[in-house]
Amino acid sequence: MGAELTKAALTGPAEIGIVVYPGALMSAIYGLTDMFQVAGMQSLEQGGAAAPQIRVSHWQLMEDGTVRKTVDTHPGPSSGLGALILPPTLADLPVGKRMGDLPAWIREQHAGGTTICSVCGGAYLLAESGLASGRTVTTHWSHQELIANRYRDVRIDTDKLVIDEGDIITAGGMMAWINLGLKLVDRLLGTAVMLATARFMLVDPGAREQSYYSVFAPRLDHGDPVILKIQHWLHGTSTKGVTLQMMAERAGLGERTFLRRFQKATGLNPTEYCQRLRIAKSRELLERSYLSIEQVAWQSGYDDTNAYRKIFRKILGVSPKEYRLRFSVVGGTRHATA
Structure with a gap:
């Protein structure tokens, strides 16, 4: 604060x-x-x-x-x-x-x-x-x-x-x-x-x-219209499979230039930014669905559940399971069918 x-x-x-x-x-x-x-x-x-x-x-x-x-x-x-x-x-x-x-x-x-x-x-x-x-x-x-x-x-x-x-x-x-x-x-x-x-x-x-727990509130008032356009695109699409090369090409910039401008504008590198977007999505699923942790990981854009757990804990300080136990609003432990 x-x-x-x-x-x-x-x-x-x-x-x-x-x-x-x-x-x-x-x-x-x-x-x-x-x-x-x-x-x-x-x-x-x-x-x-x-x-x-x-x-x-x-x-x-x-x-x-x-x-x-x-x-x-x-x-x-x-x-x-x-x-x-x-x-x-x-x-x-x-x-x-x-x-x-x-x-x-x-x-x-x-x-x-x-x-x-x-x-x-x-x-x-x-x-x-x-x-x-x-x-x-x-x-x-x-x-x-x-x-x-x-x-x-x-x-x-x-x-x-x-x-x-x-x-x-x-x-x-x-x-x-x-x-x-x-x-x-x-x-x-x-x-x-x-x-x-x-x-x-x-x-x-x-x-x-x-x-x-930390809330992802990305910087949008940085004044770089090219980077803001990429942010708007990332927020409106699934980031699974999105690469630095794809973002740079969409921005019309070389990768090194894009990386530098994105970091300067948002305070995060593009990989960290996409991770935070995916974790924000997974929080909603953990709070409001009966999906298993593996299903949540998949729908959030992670093929590797263990990698998802590590990133989730790194960003929020708790495991996905602990987060669900504390903040689920659906109650119970029933899992949706895959």
């Missing part, structure tokens, strides 16, 4: 934007705004005046189709959006021409390194932007068939409450904004502040206690 404190002191509060579009659920918009302000209070209480904060801004779709900032809790110069939330809706779906410049604006923020988050019906707006193409997203179960039919290249998994792919995070039901909000607090301010925020607001952090 020390690094986060130093970064916050140098660059100011991390900014989270919330989109306000016609029909958006205002309780979610104001609830998230309040949660992030409570988190700031808890951060100050724990870390003093130099503790990191969250800056909240509202970005409204205007009648002329443009997008403008209408609320800012910390007015002044901004270093850019760290995350952008597309809230749920109870009314007309956020699709079609009436969304104006909003889908293109969302794409622009993502291209600049902003993590895009959707809640419930906000997944339509994510799909309208094109960023859900080839991805697996979650939403409310009642939207599953509609989204699947409208956006054929989007995979829907409504069994999961939250799917975190690093650069895109989707949350399921209407009240899943609570889960998303706590996840972002955990990512930006740390687990201790997240738990204090949950206690203050009398909401259950539940399985988010897994955050006591």
Whole structure:
């Protein structure tokens, strides 16, 4: 957390934007705004005046189709959006021409390194932007068939409450904004502040206690568009069989140049980055399936189960079996059929 404190002191509060579009659920918009302000209070209480904060801004779709900032809790110069939330809706779906410049604006923020988050019906707006193409997203179960039919290249998994792919995070039901909000607090301010925020607001952090183990939150705001493009590709595809040569060719760079730029931008070499993506996927399988450890290893991109166990322990500090015993939300020991 020390690094986060130093970064916050140098660059100011991390900014989270919330989109306000016609029909958006205002309780979610104001609830998230309040949660992030409570988190700031808890951060100050724990870390003093130099503790990191969250800056909240509202970005409204205007009648002329443009997008403008209408609320800012910390007015002044901004270093850019760290995350952008597309809230749920109870009314007309956020699709079609009436969304104006909003889908293109969302794409622009993502291209600049902003993590895009959707809640419930906000997944339509994510799909309208094109960023859900080839991805697996979650939403409310009642939207599953509609989204699947409208956006054929989007995979829907409504069994999961939250799917975190690093650069895109989707949350399921209407009240899943609570889960998303706590996840972002955990990512930006740390687990201790997240738990204090949950206690203050009398909401259950539940399985988010897994955050006591390291969470892979890749750097996306490094300013290298070529490397960011490769990151987006890696997050949206299986990394099994992906080689340094393949990544370098896709980036249009020589291998040594690509390796140097990737390391500089992300702080990890490409092999380590792919390993962390695979382990993040395996954590979801361990938490939410009855698959055996061998099956989890295979579906995560590892042919060698022993190698998978060693890498898992190296990154998280526990074995896959210990992790499952502690964080499984399905219960029991029944294994799925291969």
